[in-house]
Amino acid sequence: MKALILSGGKGTRLRPLTYTGAKQLVPVANKPILWYGIEALVNAGVYDIGIIISPETGGEIQKKTGDGSRFGANITYILQENPDGLAHAVKIARPFLGDSSFVMYLGDNLIADDLSQYLDEFTTKNLDALILLRKVSNPSAFGVATINDYGEVLELVEKPKYPQSNLALVGIYFFSPEIHNSIETLKPSARGELEITDAIQSLLLSKKLVSARKLQNWWLDTGKKDDLLEANRIILDTNLSAENLGSIEEKSQIIGRVKIGKNTRIINSTIRGPVIIGENCYLENCFIGPYSSIADNVKLTETDLEHSVILESAEVLGIQQRIVDSVIGQRTKIHLALKRPKAVSFMIGDDSQIELI
Structure with a gap:
């Protein structure tokens, strides 16, 4: 059994x-x-594990994640020149996958379930595909499955205008080598992509033999700011010591469950x-409220922060108003020169500088 993690794409929903x-x-x-997915597979x-990467961000992913030894895995990187669909990613990964069954895992997804139970079912029943489903309120934004009472899949449609069910495909799939034959017959969808839903x-x-299980x-799916913050909240709530x-x-x-890294003052x-603070941080005259994550080398002074994610080497100085529901990029600098009575919320990319005056 092998795994294929898709870690390409342009991340337009999380811009800037x-x-x-x-x-x-x-x-x-x-x-x-990405590392949560790797750990779940291991x-x-x-x-x-093969990881699909893009020309724009592949080097960064390789440098950060390495050869897999830190996870007890062996990682092979596979370049996808253009984001031509999930099925296209499987197609270009064929030399790595060979004739092995495999798990396909979208790298920006997080689930709480243990994958072992689904892998065991896929193997024991000798299935050609096992898909994972979850009820959603907006099924037209996802691949949607219609199933019968026995978990047998009747139909799959990618982002249907009029969904026949509210069961969305979670970004984790189990495939036998039969999927390659299906992909070879595909034509691009209206979106210009080779759709994995069409292949299934x-x-x-x-x-x-195609089956489905509900999570x-x-x-x-952490592709948007609010989803990212919600994932941060859940992980801190359930996993933090x-x-x-x-x-x-x-x-x-x-107060409460707080994890503080080395050399942080x-x-x-x-x-x-629950709060996590990385290494080599400096916090003075601050209130850090629940569900906040502060990465390494961050400096905060006169700052009131809650339900936010601060990335590495950011500086937030003199913000005496409460920062809530924010994601602040690496090496960002925010400085407040005048007191104002309102809370503020940010979605700020890397290397930005913001002065509120």
Whole structure:
């Protein structure tokens, strides 16, 4: 069994943050989204992993993620020159995949379920495809499945104008080598892409064994700011353990589950968990509220922050109004020169400089 993680694309829904970086490397609870997928696959016993990358961000992903040894995996990088669809990604990965069955995992997805149970079912029943589904309120934005009472898939449609069900395809699929034969017969959709839903529909028409299972727990596609913040909230809520490797000084107060990295100084500040703060940070005269993630080398002074994600080496100085529901990019600098009574909310890309006067 192999795995194929799709980590290309242009991340348009997370701009401006992704103008300068890969959306799959945006951190959730101070860990790149992509790494959660790798860890989920390794925990399920899949160690041979191919990662689809784009020319724009592939180098950054390779540098950050490495050869897979940190995860106990072996990673092969596969360049997709143009984002021509999920099925196209499988097509260009054929030399890596060979005749092996594989898991396809969209690199900006997060799920709570253990993949092992689905992998076991796929293998035990000798299926040609197993898809994971989740009820959604806006099915026309997704690939949609119609199934019967036995979990058998009747039809798949990509982003239908008039959905026949509210069951969206989660970005995790299990395939036998039969999927390659289906992909070879595909023609580009109206979007100009080779759609994986069309490939699975082709399996159905060929009477291959295609089954579906509904997720038991949460699923998030982190392609938008609000979804990213929600993923950060859930991970902090469910996975964070309190730990202090830094220095808590001068009337500071730590409340609840808070994780603080090495060489971080907390001065005259209150931190109310769940919160994670990286290494080599400096916080003075701050209130850090629940569901905030602060990456390495961040400097915050006179700042009131809640339900936000601050990326590496950012500086927020003198913002005495509350910052909420924000994502602030790497090396960003925000300075407030005049007090104002209102809360502020940001979505700021890397290397920005903002002065509120």
